[in-house]
Amino acid sequence: MENADIAKIFYEIADLLEIKGENPFRVRSYRNAGIVIEGLPESVKAIVERNEKELEEIPGIGKSIHEKIVEILKTGRCSYHQELLKEFPSGLLELLRVQGVGPKKVKLLYEELGIKNISDLEKAASAGKLRGLPGMGEKTEANILKAIKGLKGSEGRFKIAVALSYAEPLVEYLKKAPDVFDVQPAGSLRRWKDTIGDIDILVTCKKSAPVMDRFAAYPDVDTVVAKGETKSTVILKNGLQADVRVLDKKAFGAALQYFTGSKQHNIAIRDRAKRMGLKLSEYGVFREKDDKWIAGESEEDVYKAVGLPWIPAELRENRGEIEAAEKNKLPELVEIKDIKGDFHIHTKESDGSNTIEEMAEYAMKKGYKYIAITEHSKAVGIAHGLDEKRLLKQIEEIEKINAKFEALNLKFKILKGTEVDIKADGSLDLDKKVLEKLDIVVGAVHSRFNMTEDEMTNRLIKAIESGIVNIIAHPTGRLIAAREPYPLNMKKVMEAAKRNNVIMELNAYPDRLDLNDIHCKLAKDIGVMVAISTDSHNKMQMENIRFGVYTARRGWLEKEDILNTRPLNDVLKMLKLQGQV
Numbered sequence: 001m002e003n004a005d006i007a008k009i010f011y012e013i014a015d016l017l018e019i020k021g022e023n024p025f026r027v028r029s030y031r032n033a034g035i036v037i038e039g040l041p042e043s044v045k046a047i048v049e050r051n052e053k054e055l056e057e058i059p060g061i062g063k064s065i066h067e068k069i070v071e072i073l074k075t076g077r078c079s080y081h082q083e084l085l086k087e088f089p090s091g092l093l094e095l096l097r098v099q100g101v102g103p104k105k106v107k108l109l110y111e112e113l114g115i116k117n118i119s120d121l122e123k124a125a126s127a128g129k130l131r132g133l134p135g136m137g138e139k140t141e142a143n144i145l146k147a148i149k150g151l152k153g154s155e156g157r158f159k160i161a162v163a164l165s166y167a168e169p170l171v172e173y174l175k176k177a178p179d180v181f182d183v184q185p186a187g188s189l190r191r192w193k194d195t196i197g198d199i200d201i202l203v204t205c206k207k208s209a210p211v212m213d214r215f216a217a218y219p220d221v222d223t224v225v226a227k228g229e230t231k232s233t234v235i236l237k238n239g240l241q242a243d244v245r246v247l248d249k250k251a252f253g254a255a256l257q258y259f260t261g262s263k264q265h266n267i268a269i270r271d272r273a274k275r276m277g278l279k280l281s282e283y284g285v286f287r288e289k290d291d292k293w294i295a296g297e298s299e300e301d302v303y304k305a306v307g308l309p310w311i312p313a314e315l316r317e318n319r320g321e322i323e324a325a326e327k328n329k330l331p332e333l334v335e336i337k338d339i340k341g342d343f344h345i346h347t348k349e350s351d352g353s354n355t356i357e358e359m360a361e362y363a364m365k366k367g368y369k370y371i372a373i374t375e376h377s378k379a380v381g382i383a384h385g386l387d388e389k390r391l392l393k394q395i396e397e398i399e400k401i402n403a404k405f406e407a408l409n410l411k412f413k414i415l416k417g418t419e420v421d422i423k424a425d426g427s428l429d430l431d432k433k434v435l436e437k438l439d440i441v442v443g444a445v446h447s448r449f450n451m452t453e454d455e456m457t458n459r460l461i462k463a464i465e466s467g468i469v470n471i472i473a474h475p476t477g478r479l480i481a482a483r484e485p486y487p488l489n490m491k492k493v494m495e496a497a498k499r500n501n502v503i504m505e506l507n508a509y510p511d512r513l514d515l516n517d518i519h520c521k522l523a524k525d526i527g528v529m530v531a532i533s534t535d536s537h538n539k540m541q542m543e544n545i546r547f548g549v550y551t552a553r554r555g556w557l558e559k560e561d562i563l564n565t566r567p568l569n570d571v572l573k574m575l576k577l578q579g580q581v
Contacts, residue, residue, distance in 0.1 A: 010034035016084040018103035036060040039541035050183035059353040085538040091117025099147035099483040161510030163196035179206035185260035192550035198241040208246040254296035258282035264318035333553040338565040341370035344533030350375035350385035353538035362539035372415035377429040415439040426462025444473035453487035461496045474507040474514040502578045508548025520555020531563040
């Protein structure tokens, strides 16, 4: 059982309890447990095998959650979860995958219309049966039908964080097969796409049989679809397909290039090779006139054979990377080690699991030089958002902690901030006089996602032009495979951000990755600074920074394009430029 599987069980317990109308604090404890487990940088299984008492040292995991985790690891199930599932039809939880349908709405749909699954919901919405329910109308029906269509389009794909949680241990497992030389993931996983269709793994070794035997015997395998000498396919227990190919060492680079893709990139590279009198395949680069092998042992050799420098996997989407390579103008992509801090952090004061000091201490262990504490504002009541009085109190607390760090000669700074809600009219949820006392103001939309493109664009631009907001958080509001981006003219928003020296956030939380890669490239082209932030609600979620960095790399971003690659003094100077034209 991987962390994602265990987290899913706790999320489902929280959803089922909320559908039942149970105590909100109980619901929140299970949901927080899911968030914590999903964000752990180490597998829960490894922690329990080492010392299960360590579980209760993790914020958000008490005795009851601890016991359930151990039960899940031992049996693959949670008896309490199973009992709750028996109380409702099997398809009811699937309704929660539909954007705009939460636990309370599921309860209403089930009790009033007997809707038990997505198919029932689609039929009811198409027949106009929802508009008679409280708070629902024709627009609700249209939005639900649109969401169901989007959901069907994402079937069979997995968020990259989920795919990696399965691929990484599988790669390490295969490396332990006898006489293995190299094991590398390929495909969209290696390109760090936000969603993954399947896992492709390439192997070089002395003998293929031990590798294939070990692969088929992997504990997370549900079904062995095919098992051969050079290729085997399995379906993992979570439904994800994994393919392993064993290759000749001489062709490994060519195969890695070929199976990494993308298809469009590979077509362009093959066309280039053809114009040079060469043939390019997963077996190598060959001279067309006599079929002589030219290259293929490494990717660098493959690209060199077609007259190009090696192109980073994240750029291989045929979006200009080949033309840039021809001119030796490929970007020097940002790296994880370049990141010096995080501008989007929540604590126990709102809906987080750790204290300010705990978050700061973890950041220091990562080698960071600063973080910003950015609790939700009062409009986000469900997250226990801060009003002006509580924010002023937190400002005082941060100043005391900073003074303590300074006395200890710690070269680390906590920035006083907020994630202030941008209301429907573009105004901000907190008093300007209080916001002006902060080091950093992160503005975000958390409501009224159903506005028109013009309305939403104007809403964000008004916040950008307020002279108060430094960063726009998760700018499109998307949740991957769960909520579509709200309609937005991103070019207009970024042009306004450029005029006002406002920064756009790349939210690294794996469910968001917002900005996406396309928007990162747009920001670079327009000249808008990007901040890669994790939106962490517990200290371990700061490790999600890698998802943000690799999304930034897909968007051609370099160190100089990212605010939080800079030293603190430079950051503070740039934040003060906000609003100045």
